[in-house]
Amino acid sequence: MTQYALYLNYEFCTGCHSCEVACRNEKKIPLGDFGMKLLEDRPRQHADGSWHWDYIAYPTELCDLCADRVAEGKMPSCVQMCQAKCLHFGTIEECAAMLAEKGEKAAIFLP
Amino acid sequence: MAEAVTQVGNETIWRTCAWSPPGCHPVGCGLLVHVEDGKVTKVEGDPEHPITRGALCTRCLALPEYMYHPDRVIHPMKRAKEDRGLDKWEQCSWDEAIDIIVTNAKEISEKYGHETIAVFGGTGREGNDYYSTYANCIFGTPNAVYAQPGWSCYGPRASITAFMMGGGYPEIDYAQKCAQRYDDPRFVAPGVIVLWGKEPLRSNPDGLFGHSIVEMMQRFGTKLIMVDPRMTWIGTRSEYVLQLRPGTDTAMAMAWINVIAEEDLYDHEFVEKWTYGFDEMVAACKEMTPEKAAEICGVDAEEIRGAARLYATTHPSSLCWGLAVDQSPNGVQLGQCLLALMSITGDLDAPGGTTLGAGDVHAANAARDDSVGSAADDRDASDYADRLEESESYPNQMEIAITYAYQYGLMTEERYAKKIGVDKYPAIGAIMWTVAPDEFLKALETEVPYKMHMAMFQSSNPVGSAIAGEPQRWRNALRKLDFCFATDLFMNPTIMACADVFLPLCTTVEHDAVVVPHYSMNISFFGAERRCVQVGECKSEMEIMLLLGKRLFPQYWGQFEDEIAYLKSKSGALDWDDLKEKVCYTNVENYYKYKTGELRPDHQPGFPTQTGRVELYSYAYQAFGESPVPYYEEPAYGPIATPELMKDYPFVLTTGARKQEFFHSEHKQVPSLRAITPWPEMDINPADAAELGIEEGDWVEMASPYGKCRQRARVTPTIKKGVVHAMHGWSYPEESGEEPSLFGNWRSNVNCLLPNSVNGKLGFGDTFKCMICSCKKVDGPGEHPSPSEAEVYVEPSRQKPAEVVGQIWRPADAPEYN
Structure with a gap:
C-alpha cells in the first residue's frame, strides 16, 4: 500500500497559522486541540550577528493526511490552504526526493 | 475550471472572491464556500483562483465563526439619544430604522444645511467605495471623513503617485497581470525586492497578495532587502535589513539616491527620456551621504551602501513601499524618493520590476483638471479585457458619486467648497474625496467654520483603537451631535458611545459585488463576490444605499430597480453576469505602458503629468506649497527634536x-x-x-x-x-x-x-x-x-x-x- 507523507520546507514557513485553522475546520477539531500545530523557535541572534527564527508546522496524531479528501482527488486541507506554499503532500518517496533536492531546512512528517 | 456553483449531495459549494466585511482590503482571495441548509459550514481557499491558488489566511478560514457569532447584530436596532453609552438598544424593523434616519437627515439638512452631515468611512473595507457616495450622493454633503490624522494610510501614497507620475499606484510584479502567472513567457521574476516600511506577510495589503513574495523566493531565488525598525521573520530571510530609527526613512532613502547617483548605478536612458528633474533631486540628496544617514538612522553606512548597490545593480529589481510612507509628516518626501528609486533603475513597469496600472488615467485626470469620466484606455487585448470597451475602463467609484450628485442637482459647487480643511490642505482634496481629517476634528470641537449636526459611521470606528489619534477627543466631539447612525456587523465603541440607529451589514459571502485590487488604480484581476447565504436581516451597503437614496435623492436612485442594477451601472463595461459565472478575470496588461501610450488619455508615450515624465522635481508639490525636491525632517518627537x-x-x-x-x-x-x-x-x-x-x-x-x-x-x-x-x-x-x-x-x-x-x-x-x-x-x-x-x-x-x-x-x- 502506498504510504503518504507531508513535506515541509521550513526555510519558508512564515508562521501564518492557516494550516492549523484549515485542519481544525476539516477534521472538526475543537479549539485548543490540533491536527496541525505550528511551533515557533523564537528569534535570536547568533554570535556572528545573523538571525535565527523558524516556524515548523507539523501533523499530530489527529492527522490522517486527509484520507477522505485525497480519495476525492483533493489536497490535504493544510497543504491547499498553506499561504507560503511550503507544505507538500506525496508518497514517502516523492517527499524524500524533495528533501534530498532541498538539502537544508526541510523535513518529512508521518503523523 | 470548476463551475461557479456546484452541488455535492446536500452541499452547495460557491466559488467567490473575498473583500469585506469582515475587514480586508481588495486582495480578492479565492474562496470555496460550503453551504448546507442555508448556512455556511466551511470556507476553503479556491485552488483555481489565479492569484491565491488555494491559499487562504486565518480570517477567511474562520469566517463561519464570525458570521454566526452570538454577538453579531443581525437585525436593525434603535436607541434613544439620551441612552447613548448605555446598552439600551431595541430591535426595530428596517422600515422604522430607515424612517428615523430619513426624518433626521431631512430635518438637519433643512434647518442647518446638508454640509452639517458627515459620513465616516474607514480603511479599505468594501465600504470604502461607498462612503463618498453616501456623503455626496445621498446626504448631499461634501464632508466624507476618513478620521485618521494626516490621512495616514494609502491616501498619501496614492496622492504622491498622482503628483509625480500622474496617477495610479505602483506595485511589485508577481506576474499578477500575466495570463499564465509565473509560467507566462513575458514574465521575469524580480531579482531583488525592497520591502520599505512594509511587512507583506502580515500586512493588510491593498491589492498585493503578500505571500507571493515567498513563492517567488522559492521558485526563482528572489532576494529581499528590508528597511524596517523591526527585525521580522521575513527579515531573517533577507540579504539586508536596515533597522532604522522609526521615522528616519527619508534620510535613508535620500542616501540611497546619493549612492546610486554618486556611483553611477542608474539607468541613463530611462532618466534622460522619462524623468524630469533628476539633477535637482540628486543635488537635494548630495549632503545626505551614507555616513550622515547612518548617524541619523542608526544603521551602519556600509550596510546602506551595500543595500543601495544590490538594489540598483540587480535587474529587474522591484520596490514595495508600505505604510511608513503615509504615517510620518516627512513621508511625502520619503514617497518622492521611493518613486524615484523605482524609476531610475529603469525597471519601472518592466517585467519583474515595479508595475503601473493602465487604469491610472482616472486618478491622473482627477489630479490634473478635475475632469471626470473622460479617461480613455485601450489596454492590451486579451480574452477578458476585450469586454471592456475601448473608451471605458473600470470607473473610479468615488468619481461616480460626485459626478452624479452634481448632474442630478443634489450637490452644488458652493456647497462642495464647504468641505472642511481642504482650503488649508488642498493637496488632500486633490485626489482624496474627503475632508482634511485633523482639521475636521477641530471643526467638530470648535464649531468653526460651522457646527456639525449628524454623522453616519460606515466601516469606521473612530472612537476605537485603530484609525483615530487621541480617540478620546473624537468620542467627546461626536457625542455632541444631534443624530448618529452606523452600518456594521458587531457593536463597537463608536456605535455604543454615539449612535442612535444600527443597521446590520452583510459579510462578503452574503452579497453580490465586484472586487478590484488597488481600488482600480493597479488592477490585476476582477473578482466576483457572491451572495451564498442570508444571515438574519442583514443587508449590503449597496442595498442600504438604495433604501436611503430612494427616500432622500430619488431623482438619481429611482432609476435602479435593485442593488444588482446599481452594481451593473457602476461597473462600467464589466459584464457582471459573465463575471459571476467565471468568478475571476485576469486583467492582462502590457509592460512598459509609458512607451506604448497606454498611460495617457491622448495615447502619446509618456506619463500623464504636465511634463509627460516622472517628475522627480515635482511641480505639483510646489503648487501645493511643498518643496519640489526632497528634504529630511526629524520626527516631531524624539531624541533630536525633543531632548527635554x-x-x-x-x-x-x-x-x-x-x-x-x-x-x-x-x-x-x-x-x-x-x-x-x-x-x-x-x-x-x-x-x-x-x-x-x-x-x-x-x-x-x-x-x-x-x-x-x-x-x-x-x-x-x-x-x-x-x-x-x-x-x-x-x-x-x-x-x-x-x-x-x-x-x-x-x-x-x-x-x-x-x-x-x-x-x-x-x-x-x-x-x-x-x-x-x-x-x-x-x-x-x-x-x-x-x-x-x-x-x-x-x-x-x-x-x-x-x-x-x-x-x-x-x-x-x-x-x-x-
Missing part, C-alpha cells in the same frame, strides 16, 4: 504592525483568531526590559503626553534598544460595552498616546510610527481609565495658536511654521 521630553518619555514608539488574524479593531471576538493572539503585545528589547524589571508577559503601561495604555510585554531582540513597538486595534468585546468601558476601549488603546495635527506641510502624515513614550511594569490590566481622565489636548506643531483646541502644552513647534 525624552527624560520623561525615553522610548521611541512605533505602532501598528499587523497581525494577520486581525484587521485593525475587528476580529477580537472570533475564537480561532483570538486564540492565536490572545492579548495586545508590546515589543521591548531584553536590555530595556531588564532595566525596567519587565519579564515576558508582564503588563506594561506606556504613556505619552497625550494618554496611556497597557499591553503585555514581548521581550525580544527583534526591536532595538530604546525603541518599543505597540499593537494597535485592541479593545475587549468580551467586556462591558457601556460607558465608560466601551468594551475596554481605553485600556490597551495605543492610539490614546498619539496626537492629531502633527502633519506634513501638505497635511499628510502623523506620528503613528514615530512617537515617544515611557514604559513601566504594572501589576495587571488595571481598571479602564475613563476618557475624561485621558483627556489631554496637545497641539504640537505647525498649528497657529488661534487654531489650537484645549492646548496645554506645545513641545515641538518649529519656528518656520509659527
Whole structure:
C-alpha cells in the first residue's frame, strides 16, 4: 500500500497559522486541540550577528493526511490552504526526493 | 475550471472572491464556500483562483465563526439619544430604522444645511467605495471623513503617485497581470525586492497578495532587502535589513539616491527620456551621504551602501513601499524618493520590476483638471479585457458619486467648497474625496467654520483603537451631535458611545459585488463576490444605499430597480453576469505602458503629468506649497527634536504592525483568531526590559503626553534598544460595552498616546510610527481609565495658536511654521 507523507520546507514557513485553522475546520477539531500545530523557535541572534527564527508546522496524531479528501482527488486541507506554499503532500518517496533536492531546512512528517 | 456553483449531495459549494466585511482590503482571495441548509459550514481557499491558488489566511478560514457569532447584530436596532453609552438598544424593523434616519437627515439638512452631515468611512473595507457616495450622493454633503490624522494610510501614497507620475499606484510584479502567472513567457521574476516600511506577510495589503513574495523566493531565488525598525521573520530571510530609527526613512532613502547617483548605478536612458528633474533631486540628496544617514538612522553606512548597490545593480529589481510612507509628516518626501528609486533603475513597469496600472488615467485626470469620466484606455487585448470597451475602463467609484450628485442637482459647487480643511490642505482634496481629517476634528470641537449636526459611521470606528489619534477627543466631539447612525456587523465603541440607529451589514459571502485590487488604480484581476447565504436581516451597503437614496435623492436612485442594477451601472463595461459565472478575470496588461501610450488619455508615450515624465522635481508639490525636491525632517518627537521630553518619555514608539488574524479593531471576538493572539503585545528589547524589571508577559503601561495604555510585554531582540513597538486595534468585546468601558476601549488603546495635527506641510502624515513614550511594569490590566481622565489636548506643531483646541502644552513647534 502506498504510504503518504507531508513535506515541509521550513526555510519558508512564515508562521501564518492557516494550516492549523484549515485542519481544525476539516477534521472538526475543537479549539485548543490540533491536527496541525505550528511551533515557533523564537528569534535570536547568533554570535556572528545573523538571525535565527523558524516556524515548523507539523501533523499530530489527529492527522490522517486527509484520507477522505485525497480519495476525492483533493489536497490535504493544510497543504491547499498553506499561504507560503511550503507544505507538500506525496508518497514517502516523492517527499524524500524533495528533501534530498532541498538539502537544508526541510523535513518529512508521518503523523 | 470548476463551475461557479456546484452541488455535492446536500452541499452547495460557491466559488467567490473575498473583500469585506469582515475587514480586508481588495486582495480578492479565492474562496470555496460550503453551504448546507442555508448556512455556511466551511470556507476553503479556491485552488483555481489565479492569484491565491488555494491559499487562504486565518480570517477567511474562520469566517463561519464570525458570521454566526452570538454577538453579531443581525437585525436593525434603535436607541434613544439620551441612552447613548448605555446598552439600551431595541430591535426595530428596517422600515422604522430607515424612517428615523430619513426624518433626521431631512430635518438637519433643512434647518442647518446638508454640509452639517458627515459620513465616516474607514480603511479599505468594501465600504470604502461607498462612503463618498453616501456623503455626496445621498446626504448631499461634501464632508466624507476618513478620521485618521494626516490621512495616514494609502491616501498619501496614492496622492504622491498622482503628483509625480500622474496617477495610479505602483506595485511589485508577481506576474499578477500575466495570463499564465509565473509560467507566462513575458514574465521575469524580480531579482531583488525592497520591502520599505512594509511587512507583506502580515500586512493588510491593498491589492498585493503578500505571500507571493515567498513563492517567488522559492521558485526563482528572489532576494529581499528590508528597511524596517523591526527585525521580522521575513527579515531573517533577507540579504539586508536596515533597522532604522522609526521615522528616519527619508534620510535613508535620500542616501540611497546619493549612492546610486554618486556611483553611477542608474539607468541613463530611462532618466534622460522619462524623468524630469533628476539633477535637482540628486543635488537635494548630495549632503545626505551614507555616513550622515547612518548617524541619523542608526544603521551602519556600509550596510546602506551595500543595500543601495544590490538594489540598483540587480535587474529587474522591484520596490514595495508600505505604510511608513503615509504615517510620518516627512513621508511625502520619503514617497518622492521611493518613486524615484523605482524609476531610475529603469525597471519601472518592466517585467519583474515595479508595475503601473493602465487604469491610472482616472486618478491622473482627477489630479490634473478635475475632469471626470473622460479617461480613455485601450489596454492590451486579451480574452477578458476585450469586454471592456475601448473608451471605458473600470470607473473610479468615488468619481461616480460626485459626478452624479452634481448632474442630478443634489450637490452644488458652493456647497462642495464647504468641505472642511481642504482650503488649508488642498493637496488632500486633490485626489482624496474627503475632508482634511485633523482639521475636521477641530471643526467638530470648535464649531468653526460651522457646527456639525449628524454623522453616519460606515466601516469606521473612530472612537476605537485603530484609525483615530487621541480617540478620546473624537468620542467627546461626536457625542455632541444631534443624530448618529452606523452600518456594521458587531457593536463597537463608536456605535455604543454615539449612535442612535444600527443597521446590520452583510459579510462578503452574503452579497453580490465586484472586487478590484488597488481600488482600480493597479488592477490585476476582477473578482466576483457572491451572495451564498442570508444571515438574519442583514443587508449590503449597496442595498442600504438604495433604501436611503430612494427616500432622500430619488431623482438619481429611482432609476435602479435593485442593488444588482446599481452594481451593473457602476461597473462600467464589466459584464457582471459573465463575471459571476467565471468568478475571476485576469486583467492582462502590457509592460512598459509609458512607451506604448497606454498611460495617457491622448495615447502619446509618456506619463500623464504636465511634463509627460516622472517628475522627480515635482511641480505639483510646489503648487501645493511643498518643496519640489526632497528634504529630511526629524520626527516631531524624539531624541533630536525633543531632548527635554525624552527624560520623561525615553522610548521611541512605533505602532501598528499587523497581525494577520486581525484587521485593525475587528476580529477580537472570533475564537480561532483570538486564540492565536490572545492579548495586545508590546515589543521591548531584553536590555530595556531588564532595566525596567519587565519579564515576558508582564503588563506594561506606556504613556505619552497625550494618554496611556497597557499591553503585555514581548521581550525580544527583534526591536532595538530604546525603541518599543505597540499593537494597535485592541479593545475587549468580551467586556462591558457601556460607558465608560466601551468594551475596554481605553485600556490597551495605543492610539490614546498619539496626537492629531502633527502633519506634513501638505497635511499628510502623523506620528503613528514615530512617537515617544515611557514604559513601566504594572501589576495587571488595571481598571479602564475613563476618557475624561485621558483627556489631554496637545497641539504640537505647525498649528497657529488661534487654531489650537484645549492646548496645554506645545513641545515641538518649529519656528518656520509659527
